[in-house]
Amino acid sequence: MTTQTEQMRTNQVSPQGGYESWAWKWMRYSALLLIPLAWGHVLIQDVLVGVHSIDLDYVAMRWASLGWRVYDFLLLSFAFAHGVNGLRQVLNDYIRQDRTRRRVSWLLFLLWIVISLIGAAAIVGGVRVP
């Protein structure tokens, strides 16, 4: 077994490129970026501020600064795309047929577009007074 592993290590092949190779790299680079973005967001909103102090006025106050809107927009785009692509990779482990894979990928793509647009519209539009 050990010799086999050694063999695998020395006979490295370079990936072919294309979409999957790009997605694989992107998952790792976006992960490094998501550490400060997602952890910062969770540390501030969930741990330090807490859900009992969050209401419409709080969101309005936070989004009054452009910096936080940009932050939330980056978080939305990177975290949700990272998550949906991750779900696609998990599902591809269980789906055997190419046709089903393509359909599921399109479905996930639509889900990603729709929810991202809903989130982006809220960040751009801001809080409306009820």
Add this chain to the structure above:
Amino acid sequence: MESLKLNISGMARYRGREGQLSFILHRLAGLGTLLFLAIHIVDTATVYFFPSLYDHAIDIYRSTPFMIGEIILVFCIIYHGVNGVRIAIFDLFAPDRWNIETQRITAQWSLALAVILWLPAAYLMGRSLLVHNFGL
């Protein structure tokens, strides 16, 4: 469905130790976070689309089961992050270090580091739960 059943029974029997455990934990933590994130984007979007509904959505998050879920969610985000950085570092900068001994040790360390980072957060959130929902 058949392959899913095969996979779950295989997961229970396969003795992959740290590598398999971190693989399962990483996926479950990621999928759980994604489920929450999808709901969270939509409920936050009510501030623009239906502002009168936002306080109602936040009320649900303030309930005890959701606050416990929030503490678990924070663990998922911390573990997925620590273990994800471990994977990214090996994949991008040290692919020749993907061997069983190194992976076993680093998988143990990433779980330990995640728990260490999570404990103070869990303490603060648990205290907030007791103060607000149980009048401590």
